Amino acid sequence: MPGAQAPQQIFTIEQLVALNPYNPDILPDLESYVEEQVATQTYSLDCNLCLLRLYQFYPARMNVHLIIKVLVKALMALPATDFNLCMFLIPERLQMEETFLNLATLAHFLETSRFREFWDEANRNRDILEVVPGFEQALQGYAIHVLSITYQRLPRSILAEAINMEGLSLDKFLEHQVNNNGWALEKGGKVVVLPLNEDNQPVLRRNTADSIPLEHVARILPVLV
Amino acid sequence: MAYDGNRDFGGGYDDSYDDRPEFRDGFRDLQPLEPGFDTTNYVPDVVRTFVVYLYRHIREKNVYEIHQMYEGSFQKLSDRLFKQSKWPAVEMIAPYVENDHVFCLLYKEMWFRHVYARLQPTLEQRCDSWDNYCNLFQVILHGNVNMQLPNQWLWDMVDEFIYQFQSFCQYRAKLKQKTDQELAVLREIDEVWNVVGVLNYLQALIEKSMILQILEEEKDGNVTFTATDGYDYHGGTNVLKVLGYFSIVGLLRVHCLLGDYHSGLRALSPIDINQPGVFNTVIGCQITTIYYYGFANLMLRRYVDSIKSFNQILLYIFKTKQYHQRSSQYDQILKKNEQMYALLAICLSLCPHPKLVEENVNNQLREKYAEKMLRMQRSDEAMFDELFSYACPKFITPSPPNYDEPLINFNQDAYRLQLKLFLSEVRQQQLLSSIRSFLKLYTTISIAKLASFMDVDEPTLRVALLTYKHKTHVINYDGTVLSNADVDFYVDDDMIHIADTKVTKRFGDYFIRHIQKFDEIVNELDRTQLE
Numbered sequence: 083m084p085g086a087q088a089p090q091q092i093f094t095i096e097q098l099v100a101l102n103p104y105n106p107d108i109l110p111d112l113e114s115y116v117e118e119q120v121a122t123q124t125y126s127l128d129c130n131l132c133l134l135r136l137y138q139f140y141p142a143r144m145n146v147h148l149i150i151k152v153l154v155k156a157l158m159a160l161p162a163t164d165f166n167l168c169m170f171l172i173p174e175r176l177q178m179e180e181t182f183l184n185l186a187t188l189a190h191f192l193e194t195s196r197f198r199e200f201w202d203e204a205n206r207n208r209d210i211l212e213v214v215p216g217f218e219q220a221l222q223g224y225a226i227h228v229l230s231i232t233y234q235r236l237p238r239s240i241l242a243e244a245i246n247m248e249g250l251s252l253d254k255f256l257e258h259q260v261n262n263n264g265w266a267l268e269k270g271g272k273v274v275v276l277p278l279n280e281d282n283q284p285v286l287r288r289n290t291a292d293s294i295p296l297e298h299v300a301r302i303l304p305v306l307v
Numbered sequence: 308m309a310y311d312g313n314r315d316f317g318g319g320y321d322d323s324y325d326d327r328p329e330f331r332d333g334f335r336d337l338q339p340l341e342p343g344f345d346t347t348n349y350v351p352d353v354v355r356t357f358v359v360y361l362y363r364h365i366r367e368k369n370v371y372e373i374h375q376m377y378e379g380s381f382q383k384l385s386d387r388l389f390k391q392s393k394w395p396a397v398e399m400i401a402p403y404v405e406n407d408h409v410f411c412l413l414y415k416e417m418w419f420r421h422v423y424a425r426l427q428p429t430l431e432q433r434c435d436s437w438d439n440y441c442n443l444f445q446v447i448l449h450g451n452v453n454m455q456l457p458n459q460w461l462w463d464m465v466d467e468f469i470y471q472f473q474s475f476c477q478y479r480a481k482l483k484q485k486t487d488q489e490l491a492v493l494r495e496i497d498e499v500w501n502v503v504g505v506l507n508y509l510q511a512l513i514e515k516s517m518i519l520q521i522l523e524e525e526k527d528g529n530v531t532f533t534a535t536d537g538y539d540y541h542g543g544t545n546v547l548k549v550l551g552y553f554s555i556v557g558l559l560r561v562h563c564l565l566g567d568y569h570s571g572l573r574a575l576s577p578i579d580i581n582q583p584g585v586f587n588t589v590i591g592c593q594i595t596t597i598y599y600y601g602f603a604n605l606m607l608r609r610y611v612d613s614i615k616s617f618n619q620i621l622l623y624i625f626k627t628k629q630y631h632q633r634s635s636q637y638d639q640i641l642k643k644n645e646q647m648y649a650l651l652a653i654c655l656s657l658c659p660h661p662k663l664v665e666e667n668v669n670n671q672l673r674e675k676y677a678e679k680m681l682r683m684q685r686s687d688e689a690m691f692d693e694l695f696s697y698a699c700p701k702f703i704t705p706s707p708p709n710y711d712e713p714l715i716n717f718n719q720d721a722y723r724l725q726l727k728l729f730l731s732e733v734r735q736q737q738l739l740s741s742i743r744s745f746l747k748l749y750t751t752i753s754i755a756k757l758a759s760f761m762d763v764d765e766p767t768l769r770v771a772l773l774t775y776k777h778k779t780h781v782i783n784y785d786g787t788v789l790s791n792a793d794v795d796f797y798v799d800d801d802m803i804h805i806a807d808t809k810v811t812k813r814f815g816d817y818f819i820r821h822i823q824k825f826d827e828i829v830n831e832l833d834r835t836q837l838e
Binding site for chain 1: 467502506507510565566567568569571573606607608615644705706721723724725727732735769770771772773774776777778780788790795797798799800801810815816819822823826
């Protein structure tokens with residue numbers, strides 16, 4: 083599967099989904115592609131949705147373990163709404179099972195930015211999450227994204243809680259970010275300064291002028307004259 | 308309809324079906340058949356002439372006349388003669404149309420549509436209708452059909468096809484009142500109205516008609532399709548191309564009914580809804596497209612896209628609905644209109660954006676939903692439930708039930724799942740509207756102060772601020788981040804700085820419009836001559 087053959091296979095799978103998605107024969111290919119996404123840390127929303135859709139049509143062929151892996155991959159795609167998209171396609175009965183309830187709880191914490199509760203709960207579910215490599219980094223990336231669009235400067239403790247790091251590892255992480263991503267530290271490391279982007283510095287007090295385009299005025303000039 | 312009756316499609320107008328003596332004075336001379344009369348085996352004279360004329364017009368590719376007969380005469384005859392009964396069976400009218408295979412398929416399509424609209428279809432009729440659609444699509448896909456049919460008819464075919472599929476899934480899911488005989492039949496007929504079959508037919512129409520390439524090439528100006536409303540003026544046929552085009556909208560609809568909003572929107576992507584297109588030529592198609600587009604975006608949290616599209620279509624309906632009053636689709640137009648106002652109310656409660664809504668639409672919205680919107684903004688979940696349930700599509704469970712398990716009705720399952728997920732999203736956004744109303748009052752405020760105003764502790768507030776940012780920023784397909792919020796802020800350590808776009812009331816547009824109106828009135832007055 084992996085190695086030199088992998089790029090060839092991905093090309094074909096995406097093609098299959100684009101050209102012939104409503105065909106139960108491609109189910110085995112989609113299923114093995116999920117395993118491949120997990121192994122090679124890649125991701126394809128369209129292929130996974132196609133899989134879930136075919137499971138909807140043929141519930142007898144549903145493979146619950148693969149669905150769980152798809153959901154974990156979708157969580158890693160945050161802030162995109164992929165997890166919700168997948169949940170829309172999974173039967174309610176299945177969503178009542180314990181693993182699914184746990185995943186839904188994790189998603190809920192992430193969507194409402196409750197990072198501390200999220201990492202606690204994730205710890206309790208290491209068995210599902212460790213199966214998918216890259217989970218921790220992906221969710222740390224999401225936490226940083228949300229913090230970046232909100233804060234210009236934030237207390238170090240908040241950052242620590244959000245990315246579940248502290249002490250020496252946090253120091254190393256901050257050093258890396260300062261050197262490579264334009265972060266800065268103030269007050270002896272107690273406050274982290276995030277790089278400015280469009281979202282954490284919205285222009286203050288934009289005054290939308292009551293401007294009228296020329297064409298509209300041109301329309302009434304004959305009347306006014 | 309977007310139809311210039313002055314174009315000569317061949318065939319004379321003096322040959323018009325409606326000019327016949329029976330139909331002057333609006334069919335007043337027609338006697339309705341007695342109730343209990345077996346209408347399927349008797350062909351009244353008017354029906355005979357109807358099929359003869361329709362057949363002739365189709366042969367002569369006289370699209371204008373076909374449209375008149377299809378929209379007008381068929382409805383009138385149905386109302387007068389077949390209000391609660393079936394049209395004559397196809398075998399009875401076949402001799403009058405030279406047993407033309409394709410015409411019979413078209414006639415049967417209309418026949419079944421009438422049954423679904425006026426009566427309750429039996430299981431056998433549902434199966435026969437599926438067979439008819441299969442035959443009809445096979446002929447169009449693989450035969451060499453050389454006809455020009457009105458876009459209205461072609462849209463109705465796709466629309467009805469999906470409607471009957473939806474109806475069958477609902478029917479199949481109501482197991483409680485089924486007789487043993489019906490269950491036995493249902494077990495056998497796996498391919499009838501099978502979801503994979505339906506989707507593959509739509510896909511096949513799209514592929515065979517090469518509509519995607521046509522739409523691409525049109526941008527370079529090599530092909531004319533939209534400019535002629537899909538009709539072919541060089542003696543060719545429009546049927547396959549236009550069916551392919553409408554199937555794109557069909558795919559959007561089916562995906563939404565299954566809960567797969569992302570794929571639905573991707574399927575629709577070849578059509579740019581902000582540009583005029585063939586979907587504008589039939590009002591039913593335009594409404595369906597925008598309704599499902601808006602709904603899918605609502606479920607994807609892309610509220611701004613949703614609001615813009617609903618605003619556009621609601622304004623259009625507001626301006627043009629008087630022209631459709633006598634159309635058979637008028638009731639459906641009104642129903643969808645009301646549903647879209649409800650969806651717009653939901654979107655605006657979750658993502659307030661007063662500037663995006665046009666004045667007339669806004670007035671209608673206030674009239675219908677002012678109080679409910681207030682309650683939704685205070686996170687009244689019951690209100691969201693009510694409006695969502697009223698306005699959402701009829702979701703379906705695509706797979707056949709397990710006939711061995713105890714018989715229950717599960718036709719509501721799909722809807723309940725979508726509602727549940729929607730409400731949990733609403734719950735996650737609970738604090739957002741109160742944050743927004745507080746933020747509007749300040750330019751800067753400390754976290755501690757805001758927390759005390761909102762009666763929560765600081766960590767909770769910080770979390771809520773992050774949620775506000777997350778929920779209002781959507782990720783586009785290319786990965787860029789877009790802000791949906793009309794009130795935005797950033798946090799500097801423990802101070803919140805708010806950026807509020809100050810909305811000045813737009814007097815300019817308002818005055819310009821009224822100046823023009825008065826000018827018209829004055830010109831009218833000048834023109835009227837007083838005695």
